[in-house]
Amino acid sequence: MRAEIIAVGTELLTTPRSESNSVFLARKLREIGIETPRKWVVADREQEIHEALGLALKEADVVIFTGGLGPTRDDITREAVAGFLGLELHEDPGIMQRLRKRYERFGMELTDNNRRQALVPEGATVISNQNGTAPGLLICHSDTLIFLLPGPPRELYPMVEEKVLPLITKLKKTKPLWLKTVKIAGEAESHVDARLSPIYSAYREIDTTILSSPGIITLHFYWKGEDDESLAFQKLNELVGKIKNEMGGSVYAEVDRELPDVVGELLQERELTLATAESCTGGLVSKLVTDIAGSSQYFVGGVVCYSNSMKVELLGVDPSTLERHGAVSSPVAAEMAEGIRHRTGASIGLSVTGIAGPGGGSIEKPVGTVFLGMANEKGTETQELLLPGDRLTVRLRSARAALDWVRRSLS
Amino acid sequence: MRAEIIAVGTELLTTPRSESNSVFLARKLREIGIETPRKWVVADREQEIHEALGLALKEADVVIFTGGLGPTRDDITREAVAGFLGLELHEDPGIMQRLRKRYERFGMELTDNNRRQALVPEGATVISNQNGTAPGLLICHSDTLIFLLPGPPRELYPMVEEKVLPLITKLKKTKPLWLKTVKIAGEAESHVDARLSPIYSAYREIDTTILSSPGIITLHFYWKGEDDESLAFQKLNELVGKIKNEMGGSVYAEVDRELPDVVGELLQERELTLATAESCTGGLVSKLVTDIAGSSQYFVGGVVCYSNSMKVELLGVDPSTLERHGAVSSPVAAEMAEGIRHRTGASIGLSVTGIAGPGGGSIEKPVGTVFLGMANEKGTETQELLLPGDRLTVRLRSARAALDWVRRSLS
Numbered sequence: 099m100r101a102e103i104i105a106v107g108t109e110l111l112t113t114p115r116s117e118s119n120s121v122f123l124a125r126k127l128r129e130i131g132i133e134t135p136r137k138w139v140v141a142d143r144e145q146e147i148h149e150a151l152g153l154a155l156k157e158a159d160v161v162i163f164t165g166g167l168g169p170t171r172d173d174i175t176r177e178a179v180a181g182f183l184g185l186e187l188h189e190d191p192g193i194m195q196r197l198r199k200r201y202e203r204f205g206m207e208l209t210d211n212n213r214r215q216a217l218v219p220e221g222a223t224v225i226s227n228q229n230g231t232a233p234g235l236l237i238c239h240s241d242t243l244i245f246l247l248p249g250p251p252r253e254l255y256p257m258v259e260e261k262v263l264p265l266i267t268k269l270k271k272t273k274p275l276w277l278k279t280v281k282i283a284g285e286a287e288s289h290v291d292a293r294l295s296p297i298y299s300a301y302r303e304i305d306t307t308i309l310s311s312p313g314i315i316t317l318h319f320y321w322k323g324e325d326d327e328s329l330a331f332q333k334l335n336e337l338v339g340k341i342k343n344e345m346g347g348s349v350y351a352e353v354d355r356e357l358p359d360v361v362g363e364l365l366q367e368r369e370l371t372l373a374t375a376e377s378c379t380g381g382l383v384s385k386l387v388t389d390i391a392g393s394s395q396y397f398v399g400g401v402v403c404y405s406n407s408m409k410v411e412l413l414g415v416d417p418s419t420l421e422r423h424g425a426v427s428s429p430v431a432a433e434m435a436e437g438i439r440h441r442t443g444a445s446i447g448l449s450v451t452g453i454a455g456p457g458g459g460s461i462e463k464p465v466g467t468v469f470l471g472m473a474n475e476k477g478t479e480t481q482e483l484l485l486p487g488d489r490l491t492v493r494l495r496s497a498r499a500a501l502d503w504v505r506r507s508l509s
Numbered sequence: 510m511r512a513e514i515i516a517v518g519t520e521l522l523t524t525p526r527s528e529s530n531s532v533f534l535a536r537k538l539r540e541i542g543i544e545t546p547r548k549w550v551v552a553d554r555e556q557e558i559h560e561a562l563g564l565a566l567k568e569a570d571v572v573i574f575t576g577g578l579g580p581t582r583d584d585i586t587r588e589a590v591a592g593f594l595g596l597e598l599h600e601d602p603g604i605m606q607r608l609r610k611r612y613e614r615f616g617m618e619l620t621d622n623n624r625r626q627a628l629v630p631e632g633a634t635v636i637s638n639q640n641g642t643a644p645g646l647l648i649c650h651s652d653t654l655i656f657l658l659p660g661p662p663r664e665l666y667p668m669v670e671e672k673v674l675p676l677i678t679k680l681k682k683t684k685p686l687w688l689k690t691v692k693i694a695g696e697a698e699s700h701v702d703a704r705l706s707p708i709y710s711a712y713r714e715i716d717t718t719i720l721s722s723p724g725i726i727t728l729h730f731y732w733k734g735e736d737d738e739s740l741a742f743q744k745l746n747e748l749v750g751k752i753k754n755e756m757g758g759s760v761y762a763e764v765d766r767e768l769p770d771v772v773g774e775l776l777q778e779r780e781l782t783l784a785t786a787e788s789c790t791g792g793l794v795s796k797l798v799t800d801i802a803g804s805s806q807y808f809v810g811g812v813v814c815y816s817n818s819m820k821v822e823l824l825g826v827d828p829s830t831l832e833r834h835g836a837v838s839s840p841v842a843a844e845m846a847e848g849i850r851h852r853t854g855a856s857i858g859l860s861v862t863g864i865a866g867p868g869g870g871s872i873e874k875p876v877g878t879v880f881l882g883m884a885n886e887k888g889t890e891t892q893e894l895l896l897p898g899d900r901l902t903v904r905l906r907s908a909r910a911a912l913d914w915v916r917r918s919l920s
Contacts, residue, residue, distance in 0.1 A: 109718055111535055111545050117528075120550075124522055134522050136557050139531075141546040150547075153560060307520055374792075374813070380799025381785075381792030384813045388791025391867055391900055399819035401812050402785070402795045408810035408853060412823070442819060456802055489802055 099272055101127050102154035103137040106147060106166035106175045107249060110139050119164045119254055126258055128320075130272045132160060142166055147178040151244075158242055160266060165249030167232035169212045175246055176217060176235070183239060185219035193224065193233055200231060225261045229253045236265060243269060276321040276330040278338050281351040283314055283502040290315050290345075297340050304337060312491045313498035314357065317341065347506055358386045358393075361501050364508040365396035365446075372504065373444035374400035375413055375434040377425065377451040378468065382497040398444045403434070413437030426451050428469050428480040435471030436478055446507075447473040450500050452483075454492045468496045470503055510683055512538050513565035514548040517558060517577035517586045518660060521550050530575045530665055537669055539731070541683045543571060553577055558589040562655075569653055571677060576660030578643035580622045586657055587628060587646070594650060596630035604635065604644055611642060636672045640664045647676060654680060687732035687741040689749050692762040694725055694913040701726050701756070708751050715748060723902045724909035725768065728752065758917055769797045769804075772912050775919040776807035776857075783915065784855035785811035786824055786845040788836065788862040789879065793908040809855045814845070824848030837862050839880050839891040846882030847889055857918075858884040861911050863894075865903045879907045881914055 103120045110117045117139050124134040136154075140146035147166075154161045166175030180187050193216040201208050215232050218224060225234030225245075230253040235246040245262055247254055266272060282290060291308060294317070298306040303323025309316040319337055321330040342349050350360050365372055374383045384400040387393055401412045406425055409415040415433040423429045431449050439447025452468030459465035470481045481503065485495040514531045521528045528550050535545040547565075551557035558577075565572045577586030591598050604627040612619050626643050629635060636645030636656075641664040646657040656673055658665055677683060693701060702719060705728070709717040714734025720727040730748055732741040753760050761771050776783055785794045795811040798804055812823045817836055820826040826844040834840045842860050850858025863879030870876035881892040892914065896906040 108546075109720075111548065121528075135519075135552040135554060136561075137522065137550045139548045143546060146547050149564060153564060309520075376792075379796075380804070380808075381787075381795030381811060381813065384792030385790075385796045388813075388815065389901065389904075393791070394815050397791075398816050399812065399814045399823060400792060401810065401823070402792065402799075403810045404799065404805050405809050412810060412812070412852065441823065490800060493800075 099132040099159050099270060100157055101132045101134045101160040101162065102150075102158045103134055104147070104150045104154065104161065104163045105137070105139045105249070106142060106163055107139075108141040108143075108172065110165070111141055119249065119251060122251070122255065123162055123164070123258065126263060127160070127266075129275050129277075130263060130267055131275045132266070132270075132272060142172045142174055144174060144178045144181070147175065148182045151179060151182050155239070155242055159270060160243045160245070162245045162247060162262075164247050164254060167215065167246060167248050169209070169215055169231065171211065173214075176214070176219070179237070179244065179246060180219040183219070183237065183244075185221065185237070187217040187219055189213070189216050190218040190224060193218070197231060225257060225265075227253055227257060229256060234261065238269075273325075276327065276334065278319045278334045279352060279354050280317040280319075280338060280341055280345075280349055281314065281353075281355065281357075282317070282345055282348045283350045283357055283505070284499060285315065285345070285348050293344055294341060297344060298337060301333060301337050303333060312487060313495045313502070316354065347509060350502070350505055356390075357498060357501050357505065358390055361505050361508075362387070362390050362393055362396055364505060368508060370445040370508070371396050371398050371443075372446050372448060373398050373438045373442040374500075375438035375447065375449040375471075376400060376402050377404060377409070377434070377449075378454045379450045379452075379493050379497045379500075380404065382493055383448065383450060383500055386497055386501065398442045401438055401441075409434060409437075413441065424463070426453055426463055426467060426469060428471075428482060431469035431471030431480045432473070432478045433471075435473035435480075439473040445474060446504060447471075448500055448504060449473075450496050452485075452492070452496055454489045454496070456489060466492050468492070468499070470496075470500050472503060472507065474507070510543045510570050510681060511568055512543045512545045512571040512573065513561075513569045514545055515558070515561045515565065515572065515574045516548070516550045516660075517553060517574055518550075519552040519554075519583065521576070522552055530660065530662060533662070533666065534573055534575070534669065537674060538571070538677075540686050540688075541674060541678055542686045543677070543681075543683060553583045553585055555585060555589045555592070558586065559593045562590060562593050566650070566653060570681060571654045571656070573656045573658060573673075575658050575665060578626065578657060578659050580620070580626055580642065582622065584625075587625070587630070590648070590655065590657060591630040594630070594648065594655075596632065596648070598628040598630055600624070600627050601629040601635060604629070608642060636668060636676075638664055638668060640667060645672065649680075684736075687738065687745065689730045689745045690763060690765050691728040691730075691749055691752055691756075691760055692725065692764075692766065692768075693728070693756055693759045694761045694768055694916070695910060696726065696756070696759050704755055705752060708755060709748060712744060712748050714744060723898060724906045724913070727765065758920060761913070761916055767801075768909060768912050768916065770801055772916050772919075773798070773801050773804055773807060775916060779919060781856040781919070782807050782809050782854075783857045783859060784809050784849045784853040785911075786849035786858065786860040786882075787811060787813050788815060788820070788845070788860075789865045790861045790863075790904050790908045790911075791815065793904055794859065794861060794911055797908055797912065809853045812849055812852075820845060824852065835874070837864055837874055837878060837880060839882075839893060842880035842882030842891045843884070843889045844882075846884035846891075850884040856885060857915060858882075859911055859915060860884075861907050863896075863903070863907055865900045865907070867900060877903050879903070879910070881907075881911050883914060883918065885918070 120137045223236040232248045237244040305320040403409045414437045434449035435447040449471035455465035466485045468483045531548045634647040643659045648655040716731040814820045825848040845860035846858040860882035866876035877896045879894045
């Protein structure tokens with residue numbers, strides 16, 4: 099089963115922003131067993147919309163347009179698609195009534211442009227929009243389903259989940275895709291594929307995709323063999339078992355979860371609390387931990403001590419340790435971790451001190467040199483890392499390495 | 510002048526990641542006056558590559574492929590494009606020699622797949638790659654320039670800046686685009702366009718694009734009138750002047766700069782230092798400040814105090830203030846700002862306390878209620894905000910509002 103996604107909007111081509119609706123759509127379609135071998139971003143122009151639709155219709159089972167359904171003059175998706183298919187547009191009284199009500203509520207007048215949002219190509223199905231003015235539309239053209247969906251993510255996402263996917267599943271009789279996910283932390287991304295490819299390559303009925311981001315690797319395994327659910331899961335589980343065997347404690351989740359979420363869950367299960375003392379990461383560790391709703395249950399607080407004097411002042415690091423070993427050193431990491439644990443009373447004190455660059459490196463301690471410290475009831479440990487990448491990458495790798503260390507210590 | 514960008518790679522369609530090379534390319538092309546009314550992401554499949562190239566060649570002056578030049582079996586861009594154009598591939602001795610050297614250096618053997626990276630379509634120009642194994646290729650097909658460029662951003666970006674854009678400028682005699690940028694902070698995005706559109710709409714020779722992200726709005730103005738540089742800049746400057754007049758101190762930059770960068774520069778100019786006390790933002794303010802290289806010049810440190818006891822312990826907030834007003838209140842924001850300023854000796858103490866959600870809201874203080882505090886030599890001030898959005902958006906808006914307040918106080 100094949101889909102094509104066509105994002106319409108001149109602004110998507112001219113502003114420095116990645117188009118993410120199509121990423122969401124391709125993932126959702128994949129979950130119901132539909133491949134998207136091509137996607138497009140086209141300007142709000144009839145010619146581009148016609149050409150894209152023309153090529154898409156040659157093979158696609160499902161074509162999804164997003165964007166260009168708004169009330170401004172630029173928004174021409176509805177008219178362009180209807181024109182290409184030779185369908186007339188009629189004003190839909192139901193939509194018109196809802197539009198009128200909505201505009202009245204905000205004390206606004208309905209203009210001619212607004213009225214265009216009530217136009218529906220003959221024979222099309224209207225898909226109501228709970229979060230905006232432009233309804234979605236479904237046109238059945240021979241065997242192809244053509245969807246016209248709104249561009250704003252907060253309108254699009256719920257419409258896709260609640261209406262579009264169920265419609266496709268029903269009309270195209272698709273079945274769910276069988277897949278497994280493995281998340282890995284604390285390994286050099288460049289080495290992981292070399293270790294794993296001999297394992298997953300042996301499974302010809304399973305498609306493997308690997309996504310790396312600094313310090314985190316996500317593996318997706320998709321079943322593409324015969325239509326037998328128990329065989330699929332037997333093979334998928336067998337492969338995941340072998341991957342876990344090879345990677346050991348580096349596998350931190352078997353679903354698509356973020357590392358701080360897993361760390362938070364472990365802390366909560368064990369009724370432990372965490373506090374952070376950060377230098378080079380500048381608050382990134384605590385930011386990642388507190389991205390998670392409910393983190394106040396286990397995160398008590400932290401200190402960002404960028405200068406030496408703050409390490410002394412806020413954390414009680416011994417000035418002579420700083421002088422003897424330098425701020426980026428194992429003894430300072432240890433004293434930072436102990437200091438924050440002591441000051442906050444948290445079960446675990448976690449520290450990061452390092453050189454994120456671009457300046458500040460030396461031959462002895464090049465950019466990317468990072469020390470982590472962890473203090474808990476058993477005592478204090480430190481780790482030295484040498485991390486590749488630019489400033490932002492070194493900071494992200496450091497923060498994730500620190501959180502992964504907490505995870506490993508609790509697993 | 511018209512370009513089409515075709516990103517090749519099955520992984521771009523199947524992994525939850527936005528494709529960003531094309532955003533970079535479209536922006537760079539726009540700067541030399543080339544429009545990109547369509548871009549594509551296609552799988553590593555001959556059919557999709559042929560169809561995209563076929564349609565692109567109908568009108569484009571420049572076609573840029575990215576990706577699919579690597580050494581693995583999947584990578585077929587080179588062969589597919591040459592096949593479509595009827596060009597034979599020859600092994601290039603210069604590339605072959607560099608490949609051999611590179612692999613020897615890493616102690617690796619050159620496989621048949623690796624050798625494919627040395628293949629060049631007849632008549633094509635080789636564009637050397639300083640950062641990887643796959644060179645870029647330029648094929649001149651009638652009047653159209655077809656570029657085949659590597660996918661990894663750290664190989665692509667320098668190749669585009671240093672080689673591809675100069676080649677296009679020379680061969681297509683393009684001229685730079687005349688544009689101006691305005692960045693706005695601390696305004697509700699939904700209201701800004703209503704205020705500005707009557708102003709910029711009056712300039713028919715200027716194209717305006719508006720990009721909003723939580724708390725920040727970026728306006729780009731592109732000249733599309735006649736080919737007269739002094740007229741272009743006279744009109745662009747006139748429009749920017751009117752925009753600044755309307756938005757006043759909310760305009761924080763007239764180039765594409767980040768807010769923390771501007772705040773850092775102001776602090777450095779005035780020889781002031783900053784320290785932060787964060788509750789709901791959980792370290793995000795200090796993270797944003799320290800994303801900037803050299804921030805240790807003006808950022809001394811901060812405290813993340815998620816719990817009430819930490820506000821007392823680490824910042825000296827009075828327990829009776831917490832009890833009387835609650836942690837999310839103006840008096841607590843004031844004491845946090847004073848506390849961090851006092852403990853660190855920074856010139857400016859900046860605090861954030863609020864309810865980021867999804868839980869924790871009440872009728873009196875709903876989710877999105879945020880208090881900022883600023884303490885400096887003149888005294889202490891606070892601000893109350895009610896910010897829309899989910900947890901991550903409220904946090905980002907809060908952090909940016911806090912930084913913008915510092916900017917305004919220094920401007």
